[in-house]
Amino acid sequence: MGSGYNVDAAYGGALVFSEKYRQLLSGIERADSITFNPQKWMYVAKTCAMVLFKNRDLLETDFRISAPYMNDTNFTNLGEVSVQGTRHADILKLYLSLHHIGLKGYDQLLNESYLLVEEFVIQVKKRSYIELASEPDTNLCCFRGRPKYLDSKQWDRWNLELQQFLLNEERVFFSLPTYRGERWLRAVLLNPYTPISTIHKIFSKIDEFYINHHSNKS
Template sequence: MDQQKFPANAFINPSGTNKEGIENFISKALHRIISVISSSETRSPLPGEIDIPNQPIPEESIGDEQLIDHLETLLLSSINPSHPGWLPHMDPPPTTASLIADFATASVNNNMLSVEMSPAFSRLEQQVVRKICQMFNLGQKASGVLCSGGSLANLQALAVARNKKLSTKEGGIQELPKKPILFASKVAHTSIQKAAMILGLGQDSVQPIPVDSDSQMITEELEAAINQAKNDGKLPFCVVATAGTTTTGNIDPLEDIGSITQQENLWYHVDAAYGGALVFSNSHHDKLAGISKADSITFNPQKWLYVAKTSAMVLFKDQDHLVNSFKVGAPYMEQDEERINLGEISLQGTRHADILKLWASFQHIGRKGFQQLIDQSYQLTNLLHDKLKVIDCIQLASTPKMNIICFRGQPKWITSARWDEWNKGLQEYLLENHKIFFSLPTYNDSKWLRTVILNPFVNKQSINNINQGITSYIRKTQ
């Protein structure tokens, strides 16, 4: 017999013969990983030189030590979300419990395709999802599934909406007598357009609705657009509202939009990928008033609940709509009348058991713990907002409704044509001199700085540092 070509600790032996070697390997790797993350504040939020090991597939094992060295190199070449100056996006440091749970689920490698292949995790997912449905007040018939990100959640929600409202599950959209139309605000997430394209509706089936100065959908414009579409011989079937716009963090008037969809008999989807976390805060959950009218909701715990990626879900007010308008039975899977195989009602078949890291985070932190994190984000956001609004040359895009502030400098000592350049310079100055990183999105055809006060290690001193950095750049450029 040929000599074994792979290391003795390549797999965990079920008889326990290599247990000591496995523990040693994992212990060394964990020590190195934790050391990198625990020293995050000594490095920049963004990596400097990107160092990628240059041998993707070696002929033979490189050994434990070199593998761990390579892992460390790749971590040091990655973004550094644990740094308190990492404030550009909705990508926080993950909960410790979600890291442990991710390792645990990988170790048993169950498949969320069916109850047979993930008996515990399938049941756990449905239990947790139904509890979250209750928090959104969706009613006793509500349910949903986890999926790999908000874009997939929006796609599945719109697929169910199309099939339910247009009866296209069997015959498809080619049998429709009129062009189907859905409505979303002009600042809705781009995944709505992607979904329309994938679903065969076409991007031009997404009717953009104007927004007000706070980037909230104008309901009068929505009503007018629905009526115009019907007058033009088109077929309105869905309205998408947003609870937490990407650039400014604003929330559409959910209650009013819900009433319009009920009057017009349209499917109501709320993209609450970010803002859905507010149901965990007694102080701020009322900002989602009206979300209980939704037929479907996208929610991403990987954002404001700090769960390691991916952790996202799509929820439905009536599970029957999900099952009847989407389910495709797989003949190779055992059928259980009492328990649905999640792969049959999800876009994804084979799927990682992401539910465990969400469940573990809930167990470890608790609802009150998440409430404190959310409320703390609001307090610090308000503090920064108060400091920014008294700086003469700073313009705020809108009044913050969550923990996102979008602003730009409009210094009078240079021409307006150079304002974008000035704001780009401020972004670079803060990173180079203060280890603070903001994103620089295009909003209303101009460059704006965006900060997301999400990192749990941001404090009042961090806000003071941001303010000092901005004011020092202003003095420097005058």
Template structure:
């Protein structure tokens, strides 16, 4: 979006970005951001500019030299990006798209609740240095797509900075916590990140095609490597088109502007609290039934993964396949009713879980009761 072709749109986007940036990076005057087509593009752009910044700090300009020559001049054998096994697949794809390949990604193990393990991260950072790799970026997740897990942000950032790596936080889902006074503590430490992905599509209840990338220092956005178009007149107002991967694009941020003006931070805060209360109520009902195994035992956010309580004590590959088939059949039967929509989540262990996400502001406790009752009835019939 250029100022020359979208004067009013530029001001709308700048205002919405200002509101969101003030939530993620309070009291950081140099912070900034841009809008993207969604969380996937935000994650890619974040890793792109952080890769370039890591090389800039090593004394080379990758936009001028290219990746191979830039790495060669730093004296490193390669560069490494670190992300947990529970990270969104767009992170893994972005590493490939940046020319680093699977060898450039270290998948850090998680704990029993899908959170990145700091001890494993530290070991990976040390090993990368030993191998002559440049530790470029540590990716932390705030609200995993599977169960809403939030990585230990402060500890992850401390380790990253200790080893000279930059930090990206994928908060595409978890950024909704920024609106809630009651739950925003789950994002403690977020303001220390270099870049943050948020997804107004999820957070604000908008249609798709609007993602956000926030940066602690707006100068990072200029590392995109984009060349200005010579047929646009230079103005005193910075063109947002110069810091995004897109060229011409729709003013999708207008919906965010309208909703934020209408509901305000307090309104969205009440919505977040409402959705979390629904998740707690649903969790309580499933626990009380005794029919299901929950993951995690207490949900972190407004989503929950669960499966039929296993019949066997041990979980051999054969038993795991049978348990997964049972849960797949349960999901199919529920979907056939056409009353409820429940998705699924396949854990790194291979376990198949059903997954409920509470994101609709019109949902009420009675809806949670009806869904829980339907699941419990199907579970008892499957015994």
């Protein structure tokens, strides 16, 4: 196997289309291969995912598995250098989206994502009972409640209950990944039609949960 560095830009790769945030990808040009999924932050209907190689020959030298049922040809059959043989022309969706939304449109969509995440972070920081995992680089924000009225060992459980509450009562879904051994809520602020008022509403519901949880326990 040849050695090489792959950058997982499945999500963040979209930033190449942002005037303001493109520099967050700096250094990516040193990668030997890049994973990029326009089905994520480029709003292309699933599936549309790719791996880009700096040196295409690697596909032949390191990845090729001959398909015995194919005739010898003087070109490489794409099915021999990738997991799937037969596939949809998913790239067409990206091509058409680029035509339809355009570079300016994508730039605007990405900026709007950042406006949403900025407001989200402001709301997190306003509340002493919520902690931010880190300053977001993208439109993903990870946070967790650590209510003082509970022992820290119970915070994971509290965050799980908050996740369920938001899902059941508000139809708002935050995933609940484990990070540094603790459960965090992860918000993906992707929908450009989300009004800022929705973020405010979510946080007033989080406050409600925080207060009610306390009164239910005491």
